[in-house]
Amino acid sequence: MSATLVPPAAAAAAPVLADAARRRRLLLTLWGLAVVLALLGLAAGPSGLSWSAWMADVGGDQAMLILGQIRAPRTLGAWGVGAMLGLAGAIAQGLFRNPLADPYLLGTAAGAGLAVVLVLAGATLGGVAIGLATAQWLARLGMVLAAFVGALGGLTLTLMLARGAHEPMRLLLAGVVVAVVLGAVSDLVTTVSPEALRGKQFFMLGSTGFLGWSSVWVLAAGLAVALPLSHRYASALDALTLGEDSAASLGLDLPRIRLVLVGLLALATGLAVSQAGLVAFVGLVAPHLVRRHAPAPQAFTLLASAAMGGVLLLAADVLARCMIAPQELPVGVLTAVLGGGYLMRLLKRQTSE
Amino acid sequence: MTARRTFAALLLCFVATAATAGPAIVLRDDGGAEHRLAAPPQRIVTLLPSLTESVCALGGCARLVGVDRYSNWPDSIKDLPRLGGLEDAQVERIVALKPDVVLAAKSARVAERLQSLGLRVVLVESQTHADVRRSLGLIAQLLGTPAAAERAWSAIEAEFQNAAARVPPARRGQKVYFEVASDPYAAGAASFIGETLIKLGLGNVVPPELGPFPRLNPEYVVRAQPDIIVASQQALQSMAGRPGWSALKALPRQACGFVEARYELLIRPGPRMGEAASALADCVAGLPAKTAAATGTKDGQ
Numbered sequence: 001m002s003a004t005l006v007p008p009a010a011a012a013a014a015p016v017l018a019d020a021a022r023r024r025r026l027l028l029t030l031w032g033l034a035v036v037l038a039l040l041g042l043a044a045g046p047s048g049l050s051w052s053a054w055m056a057d058v059g060g061d062q063a064m065l066i067l068g069q070i071r072a073p074r075t076l077g078a079w080g081v082g083a084m085l086g087l088a089g090a091i092a093q094g095l096f097r098n099p100l101a102d103p104y105l106l107g108t109a110a111g112a113g114l115a116v117v118l119v120l121a122g123a124t125l126g127g128v129a130i131g132l133a134t135a136q137w138l139a140r141l142g143m144v145l146a147a148f149v150g151a152l153g154g155l156t157l158t159l160m161l162a163r164g165a166h167e168p169m170r171l172l173l174a175g176v177v178v179a180v181v182l183g184a185v186s187d188l189v190t191t192v193s194p195e196a197l198r199g200k201q202f203f204m205l206g207s208t209g210f211l212g213w214s215s216v217w218v219l220a221a222g223l224a225v226a227l228p229l230s231h232r233y234a235s236a237l238d239a240l241t242l243g244e245d246s247a248a249s250l251g252l253d254l255p256r257i258r259l260v261l262v263g264l265l266a267l268a269t270g271l272a273v274s275q276a277g278l279v280a281f282v283g284l285v286a287p288h289l290v291r292r293h294a295p296a297p298q299a300f301t302l303l304a305s306a307a308m309g310g311v312l313l314l315a316a317d318v319l320a321r322c323m324i325a326p327q328e329l330p331v332g333v334l335t336a337v338l339g340g341g342y343l344m345r346l347l348k349r350q351t352s353e
Numbered sequence: 354m355t356a357r358r359t360f361a362a363l364l365l366c367f368v369a370t371a372a373t374a375g376p377a378i379v380l381r382d383d384g385g386a387e388h389r390l391a392a393p394p395q396r397i398v399t400l401l402p403s404l405t406e407s408v409c410a411l412g413g414c415a416r417l418v419g420v421d422r423y424s425n426w427p428d429s430i431k432d433l434p435r436l437g438g439l440e441d442a443q444v445e446r447i448v449a450l451k452p453d454v455v456l457a458a459k460s461a462r463v464a465e466r467l468q469s470l471g472l473r474v475v476l477v478e479s480q481t482h483a484d485v486r487r488s489l490g491l492i493a494q495l496l497g498t499p500a501a502a503e504r505a506w507s508a509i510e511a512e513f514q515n516a517a518a519r520v521p522p523a524r525r526g527q528k529v530y531f532e533v534a535s536d537p538y539a540a541g542a543a544s545f546i547g548e549t550l551i552k553l554g555l556g557n558v559v560p561p562e563l564g565p566f567p568r569l570n571p572e573y574v575v576r577a578q579p580d581i582i583v584a585s586q587q588a589l590q591s592m593a594g595r596p597g598w599s600a601l602k603a604l605p606r607q608a609c610g611f612v613e614a615r616y617e618l619l620i621r622p623g624p625r626m627g628e629a630a631s632a633l634a635d636c637v638a639g640l641p642a643k644t645a646a647a648t649g650t651k652d653g654q
Contacts, residue, residue, distance in 0.1 A: 073596055209536065212596030326563070326569060330536075
């Protein structure tokens with residue numbers, strides 16, 4: 001039932017000239033949007049988007065602080081987290097040949113979430129204050145590492161439960177079960193350690209408010225590793241769309257490829273979750289949008305999904321800042337509403353066809 | 354003079370109580386329900402720390418038979434059964450305790466269930482100072498000691514006044530950023546914490562229009578440059594590490610960080626609000642003079 005959500009992957013296998021033009025157009029649009037949104041991100045402050053406030057900001061004596069230390073890293077960070085999620089979604093959907101695969105549906109995010117909650121609880125129990133708001137490098141790295149391990153653990157659990165990724169339905173069900181169970185365990189942890197609860201609430205809704213330069217560097221390093229690596233394995237993903245047997249007959253070392261891609265998926269999800277909490281739907285929706293506007297081989301889809309994810313989350317972040325300024329909406333709530341709305345439309349159109 | 358007047362008022366109240374001392378206590382709770390009791394309840398369950406504290410402050414501590422998970426004051430309640438929290442109160446255990454009355458927050462989900470099981474649930478709202486005063490009256494009436502409420506409230510008022518007098522004149526009107534959660538949520542001027550700050554003669558970086566506990570754009574706080582920061586010690590430690598927050602001139606010296614147990618005192622709208630005001634005033638009075646901190650070198654970042 002869910003497999004009909006996506007144009008047949010075979011369409012990507014036979015690129016025509018028009019497709020190349022569409023791809024170029026999509027990339028140009030995404031970069032253009034990223035630049036426009038980044039400018040808006042620099043301009044959106046506690047008074048929303050206002051020309052006079054912006055002029056005052058630029059000319060004010062706090063310009064370096066407000067623009068350089070707060071808005072610039074927040075804007076770049078939001079793009080980076082979105083890019084990570086978009087990439088993770090594209091890898092998951094390609095690897096499992098399942099259009100509904102998404103860091104959230106595979107137990108990856110739940111695993112990363114549990115790991116972060118455990119770190120928060122452990123830190124408060126140990127009397128040391130660590131929060132997402134803390135920029136200390138060690139704490140950050142510890143959190144990233146924990147999130148990565150957690151993401152890997154959640155995904156492994158899902159794959160074990162589904163006995164591999166062959167059956168889409170089984171995989172989805174397993175992912176849902178793992179997500180629910182791991183979510184419940186983190187709830188349990190927060191009941192025992194109420195201090196972790198405050199950090200967790202912040203974390204569950206997803207937040208871009210405290211992304212600083214340290215987050216930006218962590219994300220940039222992550223992208224620098226994940227993008228080239230996933231690009232290298234893109235042709236293997238293409239081969240996988242023909243089925244495991246065909247891929248194996250092409251001489252691909254499937255177990256090794258799968259291991260690398262699962263590692264990449266966990267890395268991208270873990271990084272995103274450790275910096276901004278659980279931001280829903282970006283990973284699911286970004287690859288869909290890319291495939292819809294420019295069906296293409298995986299090498300393109302992966303990179304474009306990252307760009308799309310960045311644009312989506314950055315847009316959500318700017319909206320979250322502006323809608324009820326100087327108050328803020330939790331950015332995860334916005335992405336859930338927007339992404340969920342998009343999926344609903346997609347489903348409705350599919351059923352009416 | 355005031356003492357004599359208070360005494361007279363008390364006397365009047367006692368006479369009034371004595372005159373009406375009879376079978377019926379009639380009161381309307383904050384949920385709008387009317388309660389008629391033949392006698393003051395002897396077995397009471399409270400499902401909110403501030404309600405536990407209110408009952409005890411009004412002399413009804415001995416009648417408590419169970420409290421919620423988070424109640425921790427006074428010490429005498431520490432051996433009572435714990436009946437869960439606001440969202441996960443344990444219905445069965447509460448029913449098994451056979452309370453004459455259950456005191457719960459107006460928003461408590463469990464209230465309806467308990468009522469349908471035949472328990473008397475008195476709903477109490479405490480969001481503002483006025484709410485606290487009214488809920489003290491309600492609970493005192495319930496306990497059959499209506500005069501105790503005014504006594505308790507006068508004591509709180511007296512503590513407010515004492516505390517306000519201890520705030521150094523140079524601090525009057527200084528803007529406070531009171532963080533209740535690190536998202537960051539702040540206590541605005543419209544919250545009971547904000548009301549306490551006003552009574553202490555202090556200002557607030559969050560105006561009343563933004564509501565009692567708004568979730569702020571972190572940049573808003575940096576821009577507002579609060580004169581004084583109040584938060585839990587744990588939150589305070591992480592503050593300078595947030596992007597751009599190291600530029601807050603109030604950090605680290607113009608800040609009151611409270612350890613968890615003391616911090617709880619500040620965020621409970623109950624009979625210990627006066628004590629909370631004292632704690633705030635003492636901290637503010639103990640902060641180093643502003644000039645010393647203002648010369649910090651944090652502007653460069």
